[in-house]
Amino acid sequence: MSEIVRAEIASSWQRARRAGLRPADSATLFSVSEVDRRSRLLAAATPVLDRMENMLAGTGFCVLLADRDARLVDMRFGSHQVHDVVAEVGVQIGRSFTEETSGTNSIATVHALRSPIAVRGGEHYIDELKRFSCYGHPLHHPVSHRIEGILDITFLQSDDNPLLAPLLAQAAHDITERLLExxxxxxxxxxxxxxxxxxxxxxxxxxxxxxxxxxxxxxxxxxxxxxxxxxxxxxxxxxxxxxxxxxxxxxxxxxxxxxxxxxxxxxxxxxxxxxxxxxxxxxxxxxxxxxxxxxxxxxxxxxxxxxxxxxxxxxxxxxxxxxxxxxxxx
Known part of the structure; x- marks a missing residue:
């Protein structure tokens, strides 16, 4: 990982500390709120998520979609096993994954930076997330350029693959094209x-x-x-x-x-x-x-x-x- 990304990770850890978060904390401590199932983000993303779900069937990967507030609004899983594993650490529709609630990860840190990032294993701030790696990509509206959401792919650290980053980038592009339509x-x-x-x-x-x-x-x-x-x-x-x-x-x-x-x-x-x-x-x-x-x-x-x-x-x-x-x- 490049020095500039390491600097971004270090800065993210500092923001989490300033927010009062401790590595021993858990995202399950934070509440879950209702999501709008008819939102334009979900309308644009659902066909793309359906396609990704079919591609990743039978694997240990999961795809997470968060809204502009870093709140999870959709989740797709390659297997029941990966669903159960991520559910243990608080991955649930309606839960907010900001740096204040979940530390450094590829939803929270993308939300903070407004740019793509990979967070691997020990780079996570929260201890219970260190067994995972994840890639995250912001979803910017093609007209207003405001952030509409974050697309993330999460997996156990041992399952990393260099093809995941371009796969995620293409999916993010497809969602923004649908937002334009x-x-x-x-x-x-x-x-x-x-x-x-x-x-x-x-x-x-x-x-x-x-x-x-x-x-x-x-x-x-x-x-x-x-x-x-x-x-x-x-x-x-x-x-x-x-x-x-x-x-x-x-x-x-x-x-x-x-x-x-x-x-x-x-x-x-x-x-x-x-x-x-x-x-x-x-x-x-x-x-x-x-x-x-x-x-x-x-x-x-x-x-x-x-x-x-x-x-x-x-x-x-x-x-x-x-x-x-x-x-x-x-």
């Missing part, structure tokens, strides 16, 4: 839903948001700014239901509003905005600028509060306080 189809469906909502509401504010698309009618344009686009994405991103309601949010214009949103089949969200007559004061220019800066940095750091606070030159305590004061969710 989804985007092209989804944009047409999103436009249709946006137009229908606008006609039904007779000019009341409507916004439609997808990866690289923002549509808004004239009344929404007077209320909603770029910072709100980021906040609206955060409110609806990862939502598991087709429809939802948010009773109160603060817009960057200073107005409070309620939101109703719907997710068309092709992806994205159509959001209907209704102002609340609750005496909310309009934010002053300084507060609006502060809010825009915080939302922008949160988006740039993909929700990471530590990185956002450092970029803004404030403590995390101050960041949380200002987020609460300015109506920023997260």
């Amino acid at each position: 989804q985007t092209q189809t989804g944009e047409h469906l999103l436009l249709r839903h946006f137009q229908r909502a606008g006609a039904r509401r007779r000019g009341a504010p409507v916004v439609a948001i997808a990866d690289e698309v923002v549509l808004e009618n004239a009344s929404a344009g007077q209320l909603v700014g770029p910072a709100d686009h980021t906040a609206l994405r955060a409110l609806t991103d990862g939502a598991m239901n087709r429809r939802g309601h948010v009773p109160r949010v603060m817009l960057s214009s200073g107005y409070a509003a309620s939101l109703r949103w719907e997710r068309p089949e092709g992806g994205g969200f159509v959001i209907e905005i209704d102002l609340l007559d609750d005496g909310t004061a309009v934010l002053n220019a300084l507060d609006r600028a502060t809010r825009d800066a915080i939302v922008s940095e949160l988006d740039r750091h993909e929700g990471n509060k530590r990185g956002t606070a450092e970029a803004l030159g404030m403590s995390r305590t101050t960041l949380y306080k200002r987020m609460h004061e300015l109506g920023i969710d997260g």
Whole structure:
């Protein structure tokens, strides 16, 4: 393994230590959450995973798919034996494999670095993972370039094979190609839903948001700014239901509003905005600028509060306080 990869492994160990994780800890200590089986990631990945499952049948390999939060959303196994072995160390749908919960591995460290990596045997931070080796590859959306997930192949250390890395890279490429196809189809469906909502509401504010698309009618344009686009994405991103309601949010214009949103089949969200007559004061220019800066940095750091606070030159305590004061969710 090259020196640069060893440096990446060492840095990963340091991050795990700083998070308070110990080598004797286990991923089974951390909770399991529900996953969205209708997500665009799973829709794009399922045919590719089916193909890999057939290729690896009868072997000691397993393929793991994690979402953008490093949470496992699909798993495929070459045999019942490998399923049982990885289940012992906490590999389960809905469990998060970040460096804070599982140390150095090819899901957590790819999630941290946003680049492919192999983690072999003793390079794992958690002791119970040291008998495994794994390759991981990020899944970047081909339009937005944001991370959509991580594809991983895991096996007992003795089963390593130089063909696994190119196999995984090709599978990751195939998934991102399918994400691109989804985007092209989804944009047409999103436009249709946006137009229908606008006609039904007779000019009341409507916004439609997808990866690289923002549509808004004239009344929404007077209320909603770029910072709100980021906040609206955060409110609806990862939502598991087709429809939802948010009773109160603060817009960057200073107005409070309620939101109703719907997710068309092709992806994205159509959001209907209704102002609340609750005496909310309009934010002053300084507060609006502060809010825009915080939302922008949160988006740039993909929700990471530590990185956002450092970029803004404030403590995390101050960041949380200002987020609460300015109506920023997260």
